[in-house]
Amino acid sequence: MIYELISSMTILGRSKCIRCALVITILSIIIATGQSLELLGMMRPLPSVLGVLSLGGMALLWRDLSSKVKGENRTLSSLLSQYFAVKVVGWLGKRQRGKLEADTLNIRQVQEETLLKRLRKNADTCYGKQYDFSSIKDCEAFRTRHPVTTYEHYRELVTRVAAGEEKVLIAEKPLILAMTSGTSGASAMLLSTKDTNTEFFLQGVAVCLDAMRRAFPASDSLQRTTKLFYSPTFRQSEAGIPIGPNSSTPASSRHMLNLYTTPAPAFQVPSERDTLYLHLLFALKDPSVGTLESNFASTVFYAFSALQERWQELVEDIKLGRVSPALTLEPGVRASLEGQMKPDPERATQLRTHFQQGFVGIVRRLWPQLNLVLAVDSGSNQIYGEMLRERYCQGIPFYSPFYAATEGLIGVNLWPEEERRRYLLCPRSMFCEFLPEASLDQETPEKHTLLMEEVQEGHSYELVVTNASGLFRYRMGDIVKVVGFHNQCPVVEFQYRRGQMLSVRGEKVSEVMFLGALKRAISQWPGAQLVDYCCAESAIMGESCGGSDPHYQVFVELKGVRNLTEEQRYKLDQCVQEDSAVYKSFRFKGSIGPMRVQMVAEGAFKELRKQMMAFSNTSPNTFKMHRVLRRKEYADFLLGKTI
Known part of the structure; x- marks a missing residue:
């Protein structure tokens, strides 16, 4: 039907339609990503896009467009909007990738330029005057004058910003007060600015989309993406600044929703459970989905766990062309969503057959044209990525695009096809310093920081960053290992968070x-498959810890086994001893007792996740499971779930 419509249009009509779609698409990209209209200046030299607008290029456009269309019927405006979005972002990605490559050839100069730009912009603030930013001319002067900091250094300053005081830390008013996920302690409130968003879009999103298209050319087709996203809840500061997670809703631009299977009204639903159901419902309707996308692999894993529980209800909705009456939806939202549902018994029959065949490899059967899963699966999300690849997503490529945090963009993965998750540090996003792992606990860490060009391959460091939103020489708590260099720029692997270190006697x-030891132990437990895990140090547990000697409490959720023998449980202790000479020494001396391995009931970690999010007000988009529990009530909760 779409091709008949195209063939019946006049050349003049086509040209106007395309020009209009291009303008709308560019503007919608800028608005949706929170960019300023200054970005329009970057769009002027768009020869690869604008060239197709001439009458002589029309035939090539329609040939290109028709070759990329897959799946269910789409409106012409939807296809054109997505087509030009792909073209514009593709051009922008190549441009930014070229800039990044050039920057990696002169790291020292680029890093100093990045630092001085930050200092000049904020020189007239209270903080800038305190440290005399206007007189700093190079990075050595900055490092001499400004101390290495932690969040306590900024707490009172951020409180002043939240109350409405201007020019405290940064020159402009922040867009939001962004709450960290609180994985390794209490949530911190950080400033998020237009510059932070611009850097993330240009140096992160655009570059990674370029890398993705190079590695997976099929992702350039006009297929929709299923984006698993939950609209965060914001509260207001005294000055009316939004407080919440640093994530924007896809529905902020209706034109960008052409890219997604989920309709705009679904992003207004406050319940995570109901929103997830709607994501699944509209994804299952479309057999031509091209990408599954989420911030983290854990969100994708939880989605398929829910699909396994609720597939019969979803199939019935698709068969009848309705939205389940069990969902709690506002009448207007329900009416809008049901307006996009039509009875589809044929698709329902297909889906029922796929589900009845089991869930191993289900993704390829549901969406035979799926190109990849786009989600971070490194760090604490590693186990979820592994479970997805082993069970639901067999044979589907995964791309873990970013290394980022609430503080901003840190690195990009230029090697999508590699199993190893490594990230090139972005030299214009943050000014980076590195604390050698061996000096982390020294009293004067600022004396030990290294610059990008001074780090060594094979060594691990804590990141110290100066960003675009008011953090200066800030210890992030992230430990990274330098695994190589791209030209002069370090390439790193994330190792761990300092606050997620087990240490009952200083063994660290x-x-x-620990995860390496756990996986090795589980491989020796016949039939066992890891679902989730976390640990607690005995000191936080009081009388419930089950022994007087300091030790680790380990909670594991497993599939394939009903119980563990004492010998199997002790195997984990042995594996940790094999990997940590210090732990082995303390165990031999008896100053650390044997770890207690507790097997918990199915679904225990899913319930724990809900409790943790409720306590920290963390969005499902940014939640990361705590691998070391620092709150007694969380450990007691899991003790109550032991088998």
């Missing part, structure tokens, strides 16, 4: 070390 067992 990191998340990456």
Whole structure:
């Protein structure tokens, strides 16, 4: 039907329609990503896009357009909007990738330019005057004058910004007061600015989309994406500044929704459970989905867990052309969503057959044209990525595009096809310093920081950043390992968060070390498959810890086994001893007792996740499971779920 409409249009009509769609698309990209209209200046030299607007290029346009269309009927405006969005962002990605490559050839100069730009912009603030930013001419003077900081250094200053005081830390008013996820402690409130968003879009999103298209050319087709996103809840500061997670809703631009299977009204639904149902419902309706996207692999994993529980209800809705009456929806939202549903018994029959065949490899059967899963699956999300690839998403490529945090963009993955998740640091996003792992606990860490060109391959460091939103020489708590260089720029792997370190006697067992030992132990438990895990140090548990000697309490949720023998449980202790000589020494001396391995009931971690999000007001989009529990009530909750 869409091709008949195109062939019946006059050349003049086509030309006007395309020009209008292009303008709308460019504006919608800028608005949706929170960019300023200054970006329009970057769009002037668009020869690869604007060239198709001439009458002589029309035939090529329609040939290109028709070759990319897949799946269910789409409106002409929807296709054109997505087509030009792909073209514009593709051009922008190549441009930004070229800039990044050039920057990696002269890291010292680029980093100093980035730092001085930050200092000049904020020189007239209270903070800038305190440290005399206007007189700083190079990075050495900055490092001499300004101390290495933690969040306590900024707490009172951020409170003043929230109350409405201007020019405290940064020159402009922040867009939002962004709450961190609180994985390794209490949530912190940070400033988020237009510059932070611009950097993330240009240096992160655009570059990673370019890398994705190079690695997965099929992703350039006009297929829709299923984006698993939950609209965050914001509150207001005294000065009316929004407080909440640093994430924007896809529905902020109706034109960008042409890219997604989920209709705009679904993003207004406050319940995570109901929103997830709607994401699944509209994704299942479309057999031509091209990408599954979410911030983290954990969100994708929880989505398929829900699909396994509710597939019969979803199939019935598709068969009848309705939205389940069990969902709590406002009448207007329900009416709008049901207006996009039509009975489709044929698709329902297909889906029922796929589900009845089991859930191993289900993704490829549901969406045979799926190109990839786009989600971060490194760090604490590693186990969810592994479970997805082993079970639901067999044979589907995964791309973990960013290394980012509430503080801003840190690195990009230029190697999508590699199993190893490594990230090139973005030299114009943050001014980076590096604390060697061996000096982390020293009293004067600022004496030990290194610059990008001074780090060594194979060594691990804590990141110290100066960003675009009021953090200066800020210890992030992230430990990264330098695994190589791209030209002069370090390439890193995330290792662990300092606050997620196990240490009852100063032995310091990191998340990456413990997970390696756990996976090795589980491989020796016949039939066992890891679903989730976390640990607690005995000191936080009081009388419920089950022993007087300091030790680790380990909580594991497993599939394939009903119980563990004492010998199997002790195997984990042995594996940790093999990986940590210090832990082994303390165990030999008896100053650390044997770890207690507790197997918890199915769904225990899903319930724990809800409790953690309720306590911290963390959005499902930004939640990361705590691998080391620092609150007694969380450990007691899991103790109550032990088998």
